[in-house]
Amino acid sequence: MDANASARLKRRAGVVAHRVGLFLAMLLICLPGIWIVLSSLRPTVEILAKPPVWIPQQVSLDAYIAMFSGVGKGGIPVLDYFRNSLIISVTSTVIAIAIGMAGGYAFARYRFRGKSAMFLGLMLTRTVPGIALSLPLFFVYARLDIIDTHFGLILAYVALNVPFTIWLIDGFFRQVPKDLAEAAQIDGCTRWQAFWQVEFPLAGPGIASAGIFAFLTSWNEFALASQLTRSINSKTLPVGLLDYTAEFTIDWRGMCALAVVMIIPALVLTFIVQKHLVGGLTSGAVKG
């Protein structure tokens, strides 16, 4: 009886401790984001107030309105940056996926000499830190006169995304049983047809999530963009964020608002693909 009661008490204490731990962990993860959103909605006076104002007194969308109403009022040309970011990210993603699909299919379906060395080699090109890569790229681009153009950044981002895209897509094609494509070929499809009508639709969701991952990488990239862009011709949002710190005073509210604008597409897209993403990365973990 006594042992029973104490065991039950111990178990309940364990459950409570687990809940508290979980809650604290989630709070720590969410807090910075919540704070940014909150700050973007408050007037600057409240952000700078000393002693701090914890509960927002005035909530307004002024920062967002100012930001999107042009250079004169918002301080920085956010719309141009937004357009550049969108063009560069989308184009480089589409190209990277096309190349990545070819490469990923090769790794998933064919056996050839030096396969794992090739795979490791491709991954190694991704390890070159952006800033180290930017030095020679800056030099080459300056010679070719493609600094501060969309084309230059798109090219760089395609190369940046291809290795990881191949890794992911390789994983997704491996999850599609080989027999299906072979059955289609026996039924009279060419290998090309079998790929597009059987394997591609099955791996489709995975490929889409690889695409979104590539999009996010381009959307968020900073080290290369900060050196290869110069003006509103090609500056992307992450580089634009620095415009707020260029002066002596930092416009915290404006920066928070721009941060929210940057994070929302990323948030939505990541939410859509989360399931496939983990599946693709880990598909080879157990089976090899």
Next chain:
Amino acid sequence: MTAKRLSAPTLLLLPAVLVLAAVVVVPLCLSFYSSFTPFRLTRPETFFTFIGLRNYRNILSDANFWWAFGRTVLLLTIALNLEMLLGLGLALLVEKASRGQRLLRTIMMFPMMFSPILVGFQFKFMFNDNIGLVNNALQSLGLTQDAIPWLIEGHLAFIAISIAEIWSSTSIFAILILAGLLAMPKEPVEAARVDGCTPWQTFRYVTWPFIMPFAYIAMTIRSLDVARAYDIVKIMTDGGPAGRTELLWTLVARTAYSDARMGVANAMAYFSILLSIIFTVYFFKKLAAARTQIGAEW
């Protein structure tokens, strides 16, 4: 056409190889060459003067370079280990939860969506000595009276950067380890319990070997872009105060673009590339080993 069929994988891999050669390999060869010249952006003719290993000798005898190098390794060691531990803890916490798994997993992925530059900015904001959330909270709780100079004092700035780095990347470990925990068959754990293992023994000898490959995948992914820390440092302190948080990457950027000494910067860049490659190859090997081990046991 037989020749073409033979080379199908070659053909499929060709575009990838071409792009990577054009954007990564060739420029890197160029920068490797220029690391042997006193090349300055402002004086193009210096590109053709060969000075042998002088750049390397210079940086190897430069205390600042070694400080930056050591600091980078220290940051990576601290960050990767803590991320691993915290990620494991988080994954175990979430896996144990009986309700709201989907919501918890979504929240867990939250930091992954932040670009490093946003992470840097938001922690710069939170650690601001005057208006930052951290100091405001500490003062409101009465823990301290004065404004703690988080980003102004060298050691504190290093801690602040580590926290930002850990916050942003723990979720990668957590999400992949959680995937491993969920994919794990239940029988071995139950068998271990029946055989009288303590919870710790069950974890150490049954669960851990199984989720190890997943942890190494996370490590490999992380080592692919360890240099993301550049963005965070660039925004939070820009290597300051007085170079106390200068990492290899910020040092390279400063030498190349502010001082325009491309040749020296390229020599330094090769050290940072080497560092990244060592990290990646190491974890890649570990991953392969862990996979074969699992294959043998299950």
